[in-house]
Amino acid sequence: MKIKNICVKCIPLLIIAIFVTSLFGFSGLKLFLGYFFAIFLPTYILLRNIHIEEIERIFFSFFMGLILVPLVIWYINRIIPSLRISIWVTSILLIVIGVYISLNKQKGLNKKSD
Amino acid sequence: MNNLKLKDIIALTILFLVAFWLWALPIQKNSLPFGEHDGAYIFSHGDYMSYVDKSSDVSGDYPISIAFWYTGYNKVLGPMTLEYPPPYLMDYAFAQIFGGERIVPVYIFIAVSCFIGIFSIYLLMRELYGFEAAILTSTAIMFSFRTALLYLWGQRHNVTAFIFIPIAIYSLYIYLDSFYKNEEKIQYLYIFVLLLICTYLVHFSATVFLIPFTLILITLMSIKNKRLPIKNKNIKHYLILATLAIIIVSQFYLIYFGADSTDKVDFAIKNIGGFFKWIEIPSNNFGMNPIFHDYSSSYMSFWSIVLLLLGVFVLLWRRKNKDLVLISALSALYAMFHLSNFGLITEGSYRIGRYLVLENYFFYSIMVIGLLFIPDLVKVPKQYRSISKLLLTVFFLIILVSTQGSKLYDTLNDSYEGVLRITPVQYELSEWIQENIPEDSALYIRGTLTYPKKAFVQILSRRTMERGEDIPLRREILSENIIKDNMKVLPQFVRGTDWVIPLDYVIFDYTDILAIGNQQMFDSLTQMEETVSKNASVIYNKNNIKVYKYN
Numbered sequence: 001m002k003i004k005n006i007c008v009k010c011i012p013l014l015i016i017a018i019f020v021t022s023l024f025g026f027s028g029l030k031l032f033l034g035y036f037f038a039i040f041l042p043t044y045i046l047l048r049n050i051h052i053e054e055i056e057r058i059f060f061s062f063f064m065g066l067i068l069v070p071l072v073i074w075y076i077n078r079i080i081p082s083l084r085i086s087i088w089v090t091s092i093l094l095i096v097i098g099v100y101i102s103l104n105k106q107k108g109l110n111k112k113s114d
Numbered sequence: 115m116n117n118l119k120l121k122d123i124i125a126l127t128i129l130f131l132v133a134f135w136l137w138a139l140p141i142q143k144n145s146l147p148f149g150e151h152d153g154a155y156i157f158s159h160g161d162y163m164s165y166v167d168k169s170s171d172v173s174g175d176y177p178i179s180i181a182f183w184y185t186g187y188n189k190v191l192g193p194m195t196l197e198y199p200p201p202y203l204m205d206y207a208f209a210q211i212f213g214g215e216r217i218v219p220v221y222i223f224i225a226v227s228c229f230i231g232i233f234s235i236y237l238l239m240r241e242l243y244g245f246e247a248a249i250l251t252s253t254a255i256m257f258s259f260r261t262a263l264l265y266l267w268g269q270r271h272n273v274t275a276f277i278f279i280p281i282a283i284y285s286l287y288i289y290l291d292s293f294y295k296n297e298e299k300i301q302y303l304y305i306f307v308l309l310l311i312c313t314y315l316v317h318f319s320a321t322v323f324l325i326p327f328t329l330i331l332i333t334l335m336s337i338k339n340k341r342l343p344i345k346n347k348n349i350k351h352y353l354i355l356a357t358l359a360i361i362i363v364s365q366f367y368l369i370y371f372g373a374d375s376t377d378k379v380d381f382a383i384k385n386i387g388g389f390f391k392w393i394e395i396p397s398n399n400f401g402m403n404p405i406f407h408d409y410s411s412s413y414m415s416f417w418s419i420v421l422l423l424l425g426v427f428v429l430l431w432r433r434k435n436k437d438l439v440l441i442s443a444l445s446a447l448y449a450m451f452h453l454s455n456f457g458l459i460t461e462g463s464y465r466i467g468r469y470l471v472l473e474n475y476f477f478y479s480i481m482v483i484g485l486l487f488i489p490d491l492v493k494v495p496k497q498y499r500s501i502s503k504l505l506l507t508v509f510f511l512i513i514l515v516s517t518q519g520s521k522l523y524d525t526l527n528d529s530y531e532g533v534l535r536i537t538p539v540q541y542e543l544s545e546w547i548q549e550n551i552p553e554d555s556a557l558y559i560r561g562t563l564t565y566p567k568k569a570f571v572q573i574l575s576r577r578t579m580e581r582g583e584d585i586p587l588r589r590e591i592l593s594e595n596i597i598k599d600n601m602k603v604l605p606q607f608v609r610g611t612d613w614v615i616p617l618d619y620v621i622f623d624y625t626d627i628l629a630i631g632n633q634q635m636f637d638s639l640t641q642m643e644e645t646v647s648k649n650a651s652v653i654y655n656k657n658n659i660k661v662y663k664y665n
Contacts, residue, residue: 008120012127019131023142024218031219034212050301055118059237060305063281066227066274067312070169070201070208071362077169083204084167084211 038091039065045098049105069094122240125249129232133256137225139526140266145218146541147574148530150566153268155180158573159196160206160220165576169204172196172369174602178553179573181604185593185613190372192601193593193613197373199366202271202316228265231277232256235475238280239482241288242436246507247482253511254478257518259412259525260471263403266529268566272468275313275320280475282309282324286331287439294339294435300351307355311362318370319465323472327446334438380457393451393470400467407470414517418481424491425484440483443476485510533563533626536570539657540625544574546654547621547661551577554606557619557661558586561639563626571621578615585642586620588649588664620646624658 013036020028043065047057069090076093077086140148147157162177163169170176176194188195196203205227206220213219232252240248255261264273289302310328313320336342388394395407405411413422426444429437450469454461489502540562551557556578562568565581572579580591593613597603607615622643627635646662654661 008123009118012123012130015127016130016134019134020222023135023138024222027213027215027218028222031209031213031222034208035223038208038212050305051299052301052305053118055122055237058118059233059281060285060309062230063234063278064305064308064312066205067201067278067315068308070204071315074169074200074204082167083163083169083207086169087208087211 038087039069042091042094042098043069045095045102048098049101121245125245126233126236129236129249129252129256133229133232134226136256136523136526137229137262137265138222139523140529141218141221141225143527144530144535146536146538147217147221147570148535149266149268149270149570151268151569153270154566154569154573155183156198156203156268156271157206157220157570159203160208161210161216161573162576163200163204163207164210169200169207170196171602172200172366177573177576178604179576179578181607182556182578182591182593182613182615186596187374188368188372189374189596190368192598192603193596194601194603195372196369198271198317199315199369202274224265224270227274227277228261228270229256231258231261231273231280231475234277234279234281234284235479238284238287238439239479241284242439243483243486246503247479247486250482250485250507250510250514251475251479253514254482254518255475257514257522258471258474259518259522260406260474262522262525263406264468264471266525269468272317272319273471275317276323276471276475278309278313278316279320279324279327279472282306282313283327283331283439283443285309286328287436290332290335290343291435293343294335294341298345300348303351304355307359311359314363315366319468323446323450323469326449327442330445330449331438331442334442335435338433338435338438379459382457384455384457384461386455388455389452392448393473396462398462400462401464402467407467411521412470412474412518413477413481414513421481421484422477423484424487425480425482428483428487429480440476440480443472444480447473447476482510533629534567536567536574537625539659540567540571540623541574542657543621543623543654543659543661544571546656547575547577550653551575551619551661553577554615555618556580556591556615557621558582558617559621559623560586560642561621561623561625561627561635563630567626571623579621580617586617586646588617590614590616618664619653620650620662620664622646622660622662628658 017029017032020032024031040061044057044061047061050057052060072094073083073086073090076090077083080086080089147153149157158177158180159170162179168175173188173191173195176196181194184197185193187193187197205223209219209223210216213222232255235255236248236252239251261273264270285302285306289299289306292299292302310321310324313324332343385394393407399407409419410416413419429441433441447469451466453459453466454463459466485506486503488506489499494502547557553576557575557580559568559571559579559581560583562571568579568581572581578591580586591614595611596613597608597611603613607613622639624636624639627639643660650662650664652660653663
């Protein structure tokens with residue numbers, strides 16, 4: 001059975017978030033959300049531009065994000081003096097790059113189909 | 115979505131929840147840090163980065179608490195050089211920043227980054243051998259006793275580096291398989307190289323394993339398919355990947371290669387008899403507790419050898435492309451376990467012992483192949499094969515849970531209890547020290563029960579400490595002749611070419627001794643305090659802990 005509904009992807013995340021919160025309170029939830037939005041999501045959006053399967057995209061985003069996003073943050077932090085600001089600047093930058101590539105690809109596809 | 119099925123989502127969610135609950139047990143009951151000396155050491159880096167709101171430079175930008183810990187380690191960059199590239203250390207800082215607390219979020223991150231290898235092996239086994247094999251192997255790895263021991267002891271960066279190996283090999287295998295089927299998917303080669311770089315950025319030992327693993331797999335697949343996986347039209351890709359790797363590797367090269375290795379290379383064939391053994395356990399047990407390499411502690415019991423041998427037989431007999439992955443894994447492990455036989459590493463090096471964690475990954479994968487081959491072996495009629503595989507899967511899961519699972523639960527649930535872990539009053543002391551003791555002074559710490567606990571008081575205080583047992587004397591911590599002109603160091607610790615800090619304070623911590631009620635230790639510490647007090651004044655006296663400052 002193939003799953004097309006995006007909600008099915010969100011339900012496990014929601015369950016995990018609730019579980020983490022139940023064990024470690026608000027601190028656990030903030031950690032989960034921080035890693036999700038700053039580390040996992042930018043990698044996932046970038047990887048959406050590569051032709052791989054969805055399960056692979058999720059796994060690669062997790063594993064590569066764990067180390068390669070901090071590497072990019074490390075480079076950005078050489079320019080921006082605050083680590084905290086560097087984290088969010090990097091995440092936004094990676095998301096923007098990911099979306100930009102995606103839009104360009106879409107444009108290219110539209111042109112081809114015209 | 116292409117191949118993400120409902121059963122995968124359910125299985126992965128359950129696996130994550132169970133693993134999270136289990137591996138977070140040590141921090142659920144007690145929210146203070148645990149681990150041995152290495153655990154404290156690595157913690158201090160991330161803690162420092164979030165404290166100063168800056169990720170560390172490769173050298174010169176280093177927590178003061180550990181500035182005198184491995185002083186002579188990096189001969190090129192000096193005593194304030196990172197021992198590992200920053201990304202993994204930064205994850206600790208991110209955990210503190212996101213979680214908004216100093217200890218618990220970091221330990222949640224540590225737990226997840228140690229057990230998340232279950233996802234890595236899931237992806238590999240699911241692609242190669244299907245859903246049942248993936249579930250069984252992931253569950254077995256979730257209960258990996260060796261991984262748990264390193265997690266508890268503190269070699270977490272090493273464990274985290276290993277989690278990248280199955281997923282990296284998965285990417286390489288998909289690339290090679292597509293190459294030989296003339297449906298080349300070059301994107302997987304890029305992903306493989308990026309994951310290889312990840313291992314380098316976490317702990318070099320994983321890269322050292324992954325390189326021969328890769329070479330063996332490429333060689334075996336080339337032999338099987340009678341050509342090398344290289345194409346002229348891919349040269350631009352090879353150049354891009356090589357450039358990327360060189361840029362990142364060169365950035366942190368001196369962290370690893372400027373260090374003074376404890377392993378001596380003396381190329382020669384030694385101990386020929388050792389080649390006929392899977393692994394020869396040295397007399398020093400790789401510097402670890404013998405339970406770490408004990409077979410039955412890690413693989414249920416010796417009966418599992420039958421499954422392992424059956425799995426090896428299946429792999430060698432079939433030799434499909436997918437089987438070559440695990441054959442290569444075994445070959446690479448064998449090579450690692452025999453490095454000392456070639457004189458490439460000191461015999462009994464702990465670095466070799468740690469590869470036993472990877473043995474867990476691949477032995478369990480092979481056992482599962484052996485297990486799921488049983489219906490074919492005993493020629494179960496076709497219509498009953500699926501049900502018999504399902505029954506075997508359930509049966510194996512029950513055994514795993516009742517043996518390895520329950521053992522892991524006990525280990526994690528009972529770890530670092532009572533005085534074996536830093537206590538709230540010791541944590542309070544560390545906060546007081548941070549606020550009241552100058553950074554350019556060091557402290558003796560006496561009375562705290564274990565060496566790792568002293569290390570945690572040290573790094574949480576963000577001050578240098580002397581953690582021995584001798585009677586404190588007014589002196590300095592000194593490393594002679596290690597400072598060179600080009601090194602980035604804090605000038606207040608440099609005297610000529612020496613690296614030095616005065617020991618101006620002494621901590622007498624009676625709390626652990628009182629908790630265990632050891633009169634002899636109490637008397638000895640009191641006597642030590644009397645000697646010191648003749649020449650020093652009390653500046654902290656709370657909760658049975660005193661801090662003296664030399665007059």
